[in-house]
Amino acid sequence: MFKKLIEYNWKVFRQSLTGTKIAVFIIYGLSLALIFSQIISTVYLIITLQNTQLSEMFKWYTPQRGRFILLVFANLLWLSQFFFTNIRLMKLKENRKLLTWGYPVRKLSQYLTLLTFLHPMNLLFNLSWLILLIFQFGSTYYLPIALGIMILNFSLIFSAKFRVLTVIKNYQKWLLALFLTVLVVASAMVESLFSSTLFTHFESYIPQLNKILVVLPGGLIASAHMVLKPLLAQIMALFFCGAVILLLHRDHTFNTQQSLQILSSQSTANTKTGWFRSWLCSQTGNHAGKYLYYVITHPYNKIQALLFVVFPILYVPYMVSRMEELGTSKFLVLFFFMYAPMGFQLMFLGNMFGYEHRELLKSIQFPEGLEHQLRERFLGALIIPLTLLVIISGAEVIILMDVENMLSIVLGNILIFEAFLLIFLWSTFNQFVEVEWVSFSFTQPVISQSVAVTISLLMFLFSAIIYIPYGSYEEFKQIGMLVLIAISSFCIYQYIDNIEQLFTSKITPDLWTRL
Amino acid sequence: MDQAIKISGLQKSYGNTAVLEDFELSVPSGNIFGLIGPNGAGKSTLIGILTGLLDYDGGQIVINGRELNEQNEQNIKRQIASVLQPPLLFEHFTSHDFLHYICDIYNIDMQDRQQKMDSMLEYLGLSEFKHAKINKLSAGSRKKLSFCAAILSQPKILFLDEPFESIDVISIGRMKTILNRLQEKGVTTIITSHILEIVENLCDDIAILHNQKIIAYLDSETRKELQKDSSLSEIFESYVEVEKPKNDVLKWL
Numbered sequence: 001m002f003k004k005l006i007e008y009n010w011k012v013f014r015q016s017l018t019g020t021k022i023a024v025f026i027i028y029g030l031s032l033a034l035i036f037s038q039i040i041s042t043v044y045l046i047i048t049l050q051n052t053q054l055s056e057m058f059k060w061y062t063p064q065r066g067r068f069i070l071l072v073f074a075n076l077l078w079l080s081q082f083f084f085t086n087i088r089l090m091k092l093k094e095n096r097k098l099l100t101w102g103y104p105v106r107k108l109s110q111y112l113t114l115l116t117f118l119h120p121m122n123l124l125f126n127l128s129w130l131i132l133l134i135f136q137f138g139s140t141y142y143l144p145i146a147l148g149i150m151i152l153n154f155s156l157i158f159s160a161k162f163r164v165l166t167v168i169k170n171y172q173k174w175l176l177a178l179f180l181t182v183l184v185v186a187s188a189m190v191e192s193l194f195s196s197t198l199f200t201h202f203e204s205y206i207p208q209l210n211k212i213l214v215v216l217p218g219g220l221i222a223s224a225h226m227v228l229k230p231l232l233a234q235i236m237a238l239f240f241c242g243a244v245i246l247l248l249h250r251d252h253t254f255n256t257q258q259s260l261q262i263l264s265s266q267s268t269a270n271t272k273t274g275w276f277r278s279w280l281c282s283q284t285g286n287h288a289g290k291y292l293y294y295v296i297t298h299p300y301n302k303i304q305a306l307l308f309v310v311f312p313i314l315y316v317p318y319m320v321s322r323m324e325e326l327g328t329s330k331f332l333v334l335f336f337f338m339y340a341p342m343g344f345q346l347m348f349l350g351n352m353f354g355y356e357h358r359e360l361l362k363s364i365q366f367p368e369g370l371e372h373q374l375r376e377r378f379l380g381a382l383i384i385p386l387t388l389l390v391i392i393s394g395a396e397v398i399i400l401m402d403v404e405n406m407l408s409i410v411l412g413n414i415l416i417f418e419a420f421l422l423i424f425l426w427s428t429f430n431q432f433v434e435v436e437w438v439s440f441s442f443t444q445p446v447i448s449q450s451v452a453v454t455i456s457l458l459m460f461l462f463s464a465i466i467y468i469p470y471g472s473y474e475e476f477k478q479i480g481m482l483v484l485i486a487i488s489s490f491c492i493y494q495y496i497d498n499i500e501q502l503f504t505s506k507i508t509p510d511l512w513t514r515l
Numbered sequence: 516m517d518q519a520i521k522i523s524g525l526q527k528s529y530g531n532t533a534v535l536e537d538f539e540l541s542v543p544s545g546n547i548f549g550l551i552g553p554n555g556a557g558k559s560t561l562i563g564i565l566t567g568l569l570d571y572d573g574g575q576i577v578i579n580g581r582e583l584n585e586q587n588e589q590n591i592k593r594q595i596a597s598v599l600q601p602p603l604l605f606e607h608f609t610s611h612d613f614l615h616y617i618c619d620i621y622n623i624d625m626q627d628r629q630q631k632m633d634s635m636l637e638y639l640g641l642s643e644f645k646h647a648k649i650n651k652l653s654a655g656s657r658k659k660l661s662f663c664a665a666i667l668s669q670p671k672i673l674f675l676d677e678p679f680e681s682i683d684v685i686s687i688g689r690m691k692t693i694l695n696r697l698q699e700k701g702v703t704t705i706i707t708s709h710i711l712e713i714v715e716n717l718c719d720d721i722a723i724l725h726n727q728k729i730i731a732y733l734d735s736e737t738r739k740e741l742q743k744d745s746s747l748s749e750i751f752e753s754y755v756e757v758e759k760p761k762n763d764v765l766k767w768l
Contacts, residue, residue, distance in 0.1 A: 272646070274609060274611065274615075277616075278612075281619070367590070504570065507519070
């Protein structure tokens with residue numbers, strides 16, 4: 001039965017593959033391989049440094065500092081795992097159909113829960129922990145206990161994340177207010193924190209910090225080898241892990257079963273965001289307003305938007321204060337600066353026509369020109385990213401005061417913005433059918449993790465090419481960027497000019513056949 | 516009699532498959548017109564073309580005296596409304612917001628729109644779902660809401676594709692009352708449905724669509740004659756010559 005389920009899901013996956021999707025998967029795979037190799041090499045380096053002979057080569061290396069580095073790394077790895085663990089079940093909608101053909105619901109729930117373990121992102125973190133643990137234990141003889149710890153950790157994260165997301169979903173407004181408060185305080189403190197005497201007397205804090213770090217989840221896993229080497233301890237720990245894993249698995253299976261069986265039911269619950277929609281429509285027009293309302297009120301997008309803003313706010317002030325030390329890595333500051341407008345561009349334009357799916361057919365029936373509707377929607381979607389681009393380019397000129405490279409920076413920003421605008425416009429035509437109503441659910445985001453990771457990697461590579469100064473060839477770079485900007489501007493103009501024709505020739509017939 | 520819709524030589528195909536071929540049809544103004552036919556006959560495609568959702572390959576369509584072309588398209592769209600199957604709604608709006616939005620688009624007078632909206636919702640039993648999100652409504656409520664939106668846009672021609680599917684008997688009765696009221700005001704309604712009893716009772720003229728063409732046009736006089744001896748269902752079967760299955764084809768059952 002499990003084999004049949006895998007075969008069925010493989011067929012569903014294979015049928016959903018398009019040229020673009022294959023490309024995204026290849027880049028996503030490469031990104032994951034890159035991240036994995038980075039983690040493993042860091043693990044190797046940290047563990048090898050604990051070796052006495054090597055540590056003698058580095059005067060600064062003391063056992064206390066070595067332990068501190070390991071614990072910080074382990075806790076960061078755990079935090080990243082918590083953040084990136086994918087709790088999304090495989091094609092729930094497709095698999096739900098199996099129930100009508102007599103597939104037992106309990107078995108299906110169990111198998112689907114087990115399959116989440118095989119998600120590439122989840123595998124990446126779990127394998128990283130396994131390798132770290134084997135390194136720590138120092139022998140493959142400890143593989144069973146390492147596996148037990150790894151699975152227990154994954155199950156705990158899976159359970160905790162599911163509940164955290166549910167809480168976020170229910171208490172969004174409060175959490176948002178709390179988060180913003182912390183953010184404002186943190187960003188105000190970030191500079192003073194790094195320049196204070198804390199770092200001068202850092203050495204004396206390390207033992208205390210280690211005591212805290214070791215009891216955090218990552219620290220506990222990284223220190224497991226200290227208490228679990230005796231055989232009896234291993235047997236007891238394995239028994240404990242097994243029992244907890246079984247309990248958690250039952251909990252996951254129950255949640256999966258609920259998701260499989262619960263279909264949306266009629267509800268009279270009041271929703272009072274009508275004023276916001278009316279306001280958006282009055283400011284941007286009926287069509288742009290409706291689209292913006294959909295994008296902005298989507299719960300996943302709210303969190304995504306927050307991250308796009310938080311990330312630069314936390315890192316940029318610190319990096320700006322260290323510009324001199326950064327050298328050629330200066331481009332990272334510019335990369336982070338562009339993170340917010342690009343993130344919002346992805347959010348607003350990534351699926352401009354797929355977002356509402358067949359609702360668009362209703363709009364086509366309205367007695368207003370389709371071209372007018374589509375242009376209004378396109379310009380509406382551009383408002384926030386474009387405003388951010390202008391603000392950020394201005395801020396860069398003021399903050400960086402890099403008169404020499406000012407032109408290059410502004411041209412670079414425009415080029416990145418336009419290049420990705422073209423990518424998103426292209427994808428909005430070719431990938432729009434991918435969006436279904438289920439995409440509006442919290443755990444099934446419109447922009448999948450694979451697409452987000454791919455775009456981030458592309459942006460990073462693109463930034464590296466554009467922002468690194470070319471010395472005496474800088475002028476050639478500027479001319480090159482100008483030419484590329486002219487070409488992309490022309491392509492965007494062409495796109496807007498043909499928007500109606502493109503729409504009626506491709507999207508309307510596709511939407512109609514899916515009605 | 517004026518023609519609300521006049522179609523001549525209409526051609527429409529999907530790839531190499533012709534759906535409508537040299538299609539001819541005239542619908543008199545103020546008529547409740549039934550369009551029936553077996554599955555895949557092209558009824559929905561025809562509604563799609565007439566409501567401006569689908570392009571067609573050739574022929575001429577005249578709606579309320581105006582040819583359906585790029586120049587007249589918006590003017591024509593202002594005069595028509597539709598309820599498609601499945602209904603097209605804005606899933607993340609509330610019922611109330613959706614109707615407001617439709618009134619905004621069709622420039623319905625601000626002063627009496629609230630009263631019109633409330634009375635429509637109440638009449639069709641949707642008042643309690645006024646502030647609920649549309650994606651939380653049942654199939655029947657969604658269909659009724661789509662019907663409300665179509666009526667509120669004050670159309671001269673109304674297209675209803677399977678309008679009574681999933682709807683309870685009481686609401687069907689009320690929808691029929693609304694359609695009769697609209698007819699008194701001169702509104703033309705085109706209904707496609709597989710529930711022939713409803714078409715039989717509600718419609719004036721009926722056309723049978725089969726094999727890409729109208730194979731029978733039954734005006735009210737002809738219908739009276741034919742229906743003396745047989746029901747619409749029997750008349751339909753006599754026109755649509757479907758090959759009868761062999762007697763023993765299901766003997767395994």
